Structures are given as C-alpha cells and as structure tokens.
Amino acid sequence: MMNFHTRDLNLARLCNEAFDQPLSEAERAVMMAAAAQKVEELFDILRIDHQNDHNTRDTPQRVAKMYVEELLEGRFNAPPRITEFDNAQAYDQLIVTGPIALRSMCAHHLMPIYGQATIGILPAADGKIIGLSKYDRIVEYFAARLQIQEELVKQIGQYIMDMTAPRGLAVRISAVHMCKTQRGVRASHRSRMVNTHYWGEMADNAEFKREFLQECIALDRSGPA
Structure with missing residues (x-):
C-alpha cells in the first residue's frame, strides 16, 4: 500500500499545481x-x-x-475537455461570458475565497469557438486547489490561450477572501479583491479593454437571474 507519510517528496507539487x-x-x-x-x-x-x-x-x-x-x-483530476465548434461565420468580435461562480481556498490560511470570474474572448476568424460551459469548467478546475488570486487569474487565462489560441483574452476575478473577513482585521464581507489580466490583442488595444470592462460592470449590475 502507498504510504503518504513516507512517500517520496520529489512527487510533491506546488499548492496550485496539478499532478502530472x-x-x-x-x-x-x-x-x-x-x-x-x-x-x-x-x-x-x-x-x-x-x-x-x-x-x-x-x-x-x-x-x-x-x-x-x-x-x-x-x-x-485531469483538466476539462474542450468542446470546439467551427467559427462558420468568421466571428471576430468580443465575446464576454460571466459572472462565473468561483470558489477556492486561500493558500496562506486555508480559508475560503468566493466570488465570480468574467472572461472576454476575441476569437480568431479562421479559428474555433468553444462551448460557453467550458469556461465555467476551466474556472472551477483551477480554483479547486490552494490559491492566491494573483496567480489564479493567470492560470485560467493561460490555459485558455494555450488550448484555444484566440486573438486576445481577458480574465477578471472579483472575490471575497475569508482570511480577511473571518480573522485578522475582520473586514466587511463587501470587501473584495478585483484583478484582471490580458493577453494578445486584449492587452494591446485600449478600446477592447474598455469594452470588456463595460460589459463586466453591466453583468455585475444585472445580478442573478
């Protein structure tokens, strides 16, 4: 039987890395x-x-x-499978999906992190489009480990870039950290951390950034259906 008390430490991984x-x-x-x-x-x-x-x-x-x-x-677990569809109409404008429910654990105090992610995609006209539910699965996959938000937002986005190669991408997370609200300063549960990371044309084009953030604000204001 495998013994996790004496198992080879070379098999250990960083807290937010998946096993091989x-x-x-x-x-x-x-x-x-x-x-x-x-x-x-x-x-x-x-x-x-x-x-x-x-x-x-x-x-x-x-x-x-x-x-x-x-x-x-x-x-x-293995990463989520990506379901691709042909971009038959060569759609190349911004797609925004969210809010996507996000639940994770703070790597520093093992306390919950909860909030939402929003993802903006600039598809390639000659590329593929993936099913919307897959973005939720990707967020869930990378959140289900010990995390810090600064690294989580980049892990989510880099995986999407590597797997789907869009022209550009933006990932925004807005979350409450219970290591701050339940201990330490015991901040209000309205106290959140918000961070955004951009790739490709989303990083280089100010107009795309502005459109993405406007859509994020609209989705935040709309509230639950």
Missing part, C-alpha cells in the same frame, strides 16, 4: 485515509474529542474526503 497524472481511485482512498489520520492528530493536539463527541466523531474522515474530492480536486 490524475490520481487513481486506489490512490485517492490511500490519500484520504492518511489525511483523516492527520486530522485526528490535529484534533488530539487541540484537545477535541473525536472519538466520543457525536458532533466530531466522523469529522476527520469528512474533512479528508472534502479536501481530496472537492476543495483540492483540481490538483488530482
């Missing part, structure tokens, strides 16, 4: 069992009774499963 190969079901089971044991040890240190307390009896196992199968699943 997706984890098998057997590897997931071993990882969750080892993680649950460590949560039990943490509870022992914090003097939390996880054996007799009905509230916390199964918590170590639940936490381990949550980290492996939900919060950090973007590290252990």
Whole structure:
C-alpha cells in the first residue's frame, strides 16, 4: 500500500499545481485515509474529542474526503475537455461570458475565497469557438486547489490561450477572501479583491479593454437571474 507519510517528496507539487497524472481511485482512498489520520492528530493536539463527541466523531474522515474530492480536486483530476465548434461565420468580435461562480481556498490560511470570474474572448476568424460551459469548467478546475488570486487569474487565462489560441483574452476575478473577513482585521464581507489580466490583442488595444470592462460592470449590475 502507498504510504503518504513516507512517500517520496520529489512527487510533491506546488499548492496550485496539478499532478502530472490524475490520481487513481486506489490512490485517492490511500490519500484520504492518511489525511483523516492527520486530522485526528490535529484534533488530539487541540484537545477535541473525536472519538466520543457525536458532533466530531466522523469529522476527520469528512474533512479528508472534502479536501481530496472537492476543495483540492483540481490538483488530482485531469483538466476539462474542450468542446470546439467551427467559427462558420468568421466571428471576430468580443465575446464576454460571466459572472462565473468561483470558489477556492486561500493558500496562506486555508480559508475560503468566493466570488465570480468574467472572461472576454476575441476569437480568431479562421479559428474555433468553444462551448460557453467550458469556461465555467476551466474556472472551477483551477480554483479547486490552494490559491492566491494573483496567480489564479493567470492560470485560467493561460490555459485558455494555450488550448484555444484566440486573438486576445481577458480574465477578471472579483472575490471575497475569508482570511480577511473571518480573522485578522475582520473586514466587511463587501470587501473584495478585483484583478484582471490580458493577453494578445486584449492587452494591446485600449478600446477592447474598455469594452470588456463595460460589459463586466453591466453583468455585475444585472445580478442573478
């Protein structure tokens, strides 16, 4: 059986990097069992009774499963498949999609990050167009790992650039960081971090940037359907 206590540290990855190969079901089971044991040890240190307390009896196992199968699943799974469609009408104007729900975890304090992403694409007239839902999948994939927002916005965009080669791209994230609202200064939940990164013609053309940001404002104001 694989031992995650003594496993070769050369297999370790940065917190927001994916594994070279997706984890098998057997590897997931071993990882969750080892993680649950460590949560039990943490509870022992914090003097939390996880054996007799009905509230916390199964918590170590639940936490381990949550980290492996939900919060950090973007590290252990293959990236989303891209569904491409022919750009039959040679459409080459700005496409904006969002807000896309974003949920991640702060790499510094293991606290939730939540908000939304908006993506602007300048398709190539002779290229392909991908299904809109794939942008949501891409955001979800890179958010499901320990992150800082400055790197997350670039990971999302660079993957789209590498996989679809548009003329230009913009990715904007607006998110609340609970490491700021639930601890430390305990800021208002209205306190957000907003950052945007541009590629290709979106980086070079001020008019495209202005149009993208106007669409972001309009989408923010529209609220949920």
